[in-house]
Amino acid sequence: MYSFDYYNPTHISFGEGKIAELDNLVAKDAKVLVLFGGRSAEKTGTLAEVKAALGQREIVEFGGIEANPTYETLMQAVEIVKQQKIDFLLAVGGGSVIDGTKFVAAAALFEGEPWDILLSWGAKVTQAMPFGTVLTLPATGSEMNSASVVTRKEYQAKLSFMSDHVYPKFSVLDPSKTFTLPERQVANGVVDAFIHITEQYLTYPVNAAVQDRFAEGLLQTLIELGPKALSEPKNVDVRANLMWVATMALSGVIGRGVPHDWATHMIGHELTALYDIDHARTIAIVLPGMLDCRREGKQEKLLQYAERVWGLTQGTNDEIIDAAIAKTRGFFEAMGIKTRLSDYGLDASSIDKVIEQLEAHGMTALGEKQDVDLAMSRKILERNL
Amino acid sequence: MYSFDYYNPTHISFGEGKIAELDNLVAKDAKVLVLFGGRSAEKTGTLAEVKAALGQREIVEFGGIEANPTYETLMQAVEIVKQQKIDFLLAVGGGSVIDGTKFVAAAALFEGEPWDILLSWGAKVTQAMPFGTVLTLPATGSEMNSASVVTRKEYQAKLSFMSDHVYPKFSVLDPSKTFTLPERQVANGVVDAFIHITEQYLTYPVNAAVQDRFAEGLLQTLIELGPKALSEPKNVDVRANLMWVATMALSGVIGRGVPHDWATHMIGHELTALYDIDHARTIAIVLPGMLDCRREGKQEKLLQYAERVWGLTQGTNDEIIDAAIAKTRGFFEAMGIKTRLSDYGLDASSIDKVIEQLEAHGMTALGEKQDVDLAMSRKILERNL
Numbered sequence: 007m008y009s010f011d012y013y014n015p016t017h018i019s020f021g022e023g024k025i026a027e028l029d030n031l032v033a034k035d036a037k038v039l040v041l042f043g044g045r046s047a048e049k050t051g052t053l054a055e056v057k058a059a060l061g062q063r064e065i066v067e068f069g070g071i072e073a074n075p076t077y078e079t080l081m082q083a084v085e086i087v088k089q090q091k092i093d094f095l096l097a098v099g100g101g102s103v104i105d106g107t108k109f110v111a112a113a114a115l116f117e118g119e120p121w122d123i124l125l126s127w128g129a130k131v132t133q134a135m136p137f138g139t140v141l142t143l144p145a146t147g148s149e150m151n152s153a154s155v156v157t158r159k160e161y162q163a164k165l166s167f168m169s170d171h172v173y174p175k176f177s178v179l180d181p182s183k184t185f186t187l188p189e190r191q192v193a194n195g196v197v198d199a200f201i202h203i204t205e206q207y208l209t210y211p212v213n214a215a216v217q218d219r220f221a222e223g224l225l226q227t228l229i230e231l232g233p234k235a236l237s238e239p240k241n242v243d244v245r246a247n248l249m250w251v252a253t254m255a256l257s258g259v260i261g262r263g264v265p266h267d268w269a270t271h272m273i274g275h276e277l278t279a280l281y282d283i284d285h286a287r288t289i290a291i292v293l294p295g296m297l298d299c300r301r302e303g304k305q306e307k308l309l310q311y312a313e314r315v316w317g318l319t320q321g322t323n324d325e326i327i328d329a330a331i332a333k334t335r336g337f338f339e340a341m342g343i344k345t346r347l348s349d350y351g352l353d354a355s356s357i358d359k360v361i362e363q364l365e366a367h368g369m370t371a372l373g374e375k376q377d378v379d380l381a382m383s384r385k386i387l388e389r390n391l
Numbered sequence: 392m393y394s395f396d397y398y399n400p401t402h403i404s405f406g407e408g409k410i411a412e413l414d415n416l417v418a419k420d421a422k423v424l425v426l427f428g429g430r431s432a433e434k435t436g437t438l439a440e441v442k443a444a445l446g447q448r449e450i451v452e453f454g455g456i457e458a459n460p461t462y463e464t465l466m467q468a469v470e471i472v473k474q475q476k477i478d479f480l481l482a483v484g485g486g487s488v489i490d491g492t493k494f495v496a497a498a499a500l501f502e503g504e505p506w507d508i509l510l511s512w513g514a515k516v517t518q519a520m521p522f523g524t525v526l527t528l529p530a531t532g533s534e535m536n537s538a539s540v541v542t543r544k545e546y547q548a549k550l551s552f553m554s555d556h557v558y559p560k561f562s563v564l565d566p567s568k569t570f571t572l573p574e575r576q577v578a579n580g581v582v583d584a585f586i587h588i589t590e591q592y593l594t595y596p597v598n599a600a601v602q603d604r605f606a607e608g609l610l611q612t613l614i615e616l617g618p619k620a621l622s623e624p625k626n627v628d629v630r631a632n633l634m635w636v637a638t639m640a641l642s643g644v645i646g647r648g649v650p651h652d653w654a655t656h657m658i659g660h661e662l663t664a665l666y667d668i669d670h671a672r673t674i675a676i677v678l679p680g681m682l683d684c685r686r687e688g689k690q691e692k693l694l695q696y697a698e699r700v701w702g703l704t705q706g707t708n709d710e711i712i713d714a715a716i717a718k719t720r721g722f723f724e725a726m727g728i729k730t731r732l733s734d735y736g737l738d739a740s741s742i743d744k745v746i747e748q749l750e751a752h753g754m755t756a757l758g759e760k761q762d763v764d765l766a767m768s769r770k771i772l773e774r775n776l
Contacts, residue, residue: 007628007631007632007635008406009405009406009407009408009409010403010405010406011402011403011404011405012402012403012405013400013401013402013403014399014400015398015399015400016398017396017397017398018395018396018397018398019396020394020395020396020397020647020648021393021394021395021648022394023394024394213628213631213632214632215612215615215616215632215636216608216609216612216632216635216636216639218608219604219605219607219608219609219611219612220604220605220608222604222608223601223603223604223605223607223608224601224604226604227600227601227604230600231600243392243598246392246598247392247598247599247600247601250392250601250648251600251601254601254644259639259644262405263405263406263635
């Protein structure tokens with residue numbers, strides 16, 4: 007395996023009723039800004055539960071963080087932090103709220119123009135406010151990593167940053183909080199986690215036995231339990247395992263010491279930007295064709311995936327790989343997620359626009375070997391029409 | 392799965408040549424006490440490499456930490472820390488040196504009699520000196536957890552403590568540093584890690600899908616690569632994977648949210664104390680009989696282990712479990728580790744003494760269901776004569 011550094015200091019408090027632990031996790035004298043997204047945090051009662059757990063602490067609320075959190079909105083939160091002398095941030099929500107809170111945490115203590123945080127990919131971050139999270143939508147893994155994605159509307163730019171200073175101090179994961187999620191978000195979360203794993207696993211072998219086995223175990227768990235999350239929506243064990251898979255998928259434990267791909271995500275992002283398709287759905291569209299077209303470079307790992315995750319061993323290598331790709335597509339479809347551009351009303355002309363955007367954004371050498379050029383991206387999308 | 396808390400802030404620096412990173416991991420102005428065991432750290436050149444990496448920093452050396460580190464020895468190190476105003480500790484060695492360094496880190500800042508650290512199981516530890524580790528013998532996982540075992544000779548007592556204050560700040564894991572280990576220690580390390588995993592996995596099911604898959608993946612990796620560590624002693628990929636398995640086995644990632652057993656370890660400790668058999672060998676003696684005698688309470692997990700780890704599915708439940716136990720015993724024997732008391736020159740009379748000691752130490756209700764009484768311990772040992 008490759009040399010690597012692993013560091014992840016986030017304290018996870020996992021289980022039903024764990025929101026009450028906030029009273030122990032947050033300093034008694036903290037003045038807390040509670041950040042959240044839309045109305046669901048209020049409607050489901052989670053926000054009230056959080057406030058009750060915080061007891062006598064002084065609380066300021068900041069709602070309205072968008073699905074792709076914007077610099078414009080987050081800078082309003084930064085203002086509140088400064089004016090009201092907030093000393094702890096608490097994100098209540100999914101990946102967008104947590105990503106946004108990471109930016110607020112870094113921006114509030116940043117000297118200079120906070121946009122530089124994103125332009126420097128986080129390199130200029132030397133400190134951040136402490137913050138915790140209460141996760142309500144498992145998918146992105148943001149609750150246990152140091153990455154954040156922020157959109158600046160006026161520049162039409164979506165940029166990310168990473169910094170060891172923005173690991174959450176703690177994250178509360180109560181699986182019963184996901185009971186109220188719409189089926190669409192549950193399915194999106196499962197597929198999003200699945201492809202987070204394949205981006206770190208379906209590359210080329212580097213003899214990373216532990217990372218491979220862990221990745222395969224997470225994929226098997228999603229395959230086994232994903233459909234049950236839809237058919238048994240109040241099964242807390244199913245929700246607990248899916249929540250923990252999504253967290254582990256991007257916590258570093260499967261991703262350190264191995265090559266990464268992420269071409270599926272880069273192409274998917276353009277589909278979201280152009281056609282407003284949910285992120286998880288765009289990557290479910292892209293992945294099957296991605297694996298099909300790049301089967302040569304990925305052959306060894308695709309055969310390992312076929313055997314260990316799907317139990318496929320019969321036939322020629324190409325037949326086994328075909329079967330594994332069909333199983334993957336079938337799993338997404340079984341989760342209610344369509345996997346072809348035509349399912350979303352898009353025809354061949356849509357591909358030209360995606361390729362234009364990829365070119366405009368410099369996405370001309372994607373993947374673990376930087377060999378996914380624009381011609382290959384076109385071929386991949388055509389395979390998924 | 393059970394509710395759980397997970398927290399592990401140790402920074403891992405993994406790979407060949409990573410000892411050079413010490414220059415970045417240790418503060419430039421630190422006065423460092425380098426703690427190590429016997430002569431092997433000097434003979435292999437690791438100590439020289441560590442000192443070279445520390446460059447101009449002021450260094451004090453403290454060698455001679457025993458295989459079961461003693462309070463008496465460690466208190467000498469505490470004295471040096473105080474007299475020489477040391478501000479950083481660096482453990483160079485295996486689990487014993489690291490466990491010992493944890494105690495020194497806590498004892499140096501402890502108000503009162505440091506033995507209370509152990510009598511309180513770590514509860515009285517409110518602070519500790521910062522320390523790092525350079526791992527040379529993978530087995531115990533101490534490099535990435537908060538546990539320590541210390542022996543006090545004058546009281547014939549071996550006690551442990553845990554504290555969030557004694558997570559190493561960093562651990563350097565260079566797999567090529569294990570090339571010089573004697574075959575016996577390599578084999579011991581593999582079997583020790585294996586049984587650390589089974590103690591957290593072979594209990595009863597609680598629907599902890601991720602922890603189960605991770606545990607199975609670690610066991611599969613040991614089974615696949617353990618024998619290669621003996622037949623290809625300079626294969627760095629094999630050593631790297633085994634090193635990472637041993638670290639992951641006790642880092643918390645497979646152990647949080649599930650029941651634990653540890654009866655095999657408790658009985659094994661008595662065999663080490665009475666007959667001076669290597670720790671790994673004692674637990675390799677105990678485990679097969681343990682699984683055999685407790686097959687009823689562990690049936691579901693034993694069948695899962697048989698199928699997922701060994702691919703065994705044919706026959707009655709008892710036949711499958713018999714085959715899984717035989718495979719387990721066969722794996723230990725293939726590592727050169729004998730699994731019967733008679734292999735170590737012990738007959739039935741030795742068992743009486745073990746039972747006496749278990750009783751004297753209050754080990755009368757062991758295991759995940761506290762149902763391993765002295766009669767059961769006797770039966771287990773008789774099964775392994």
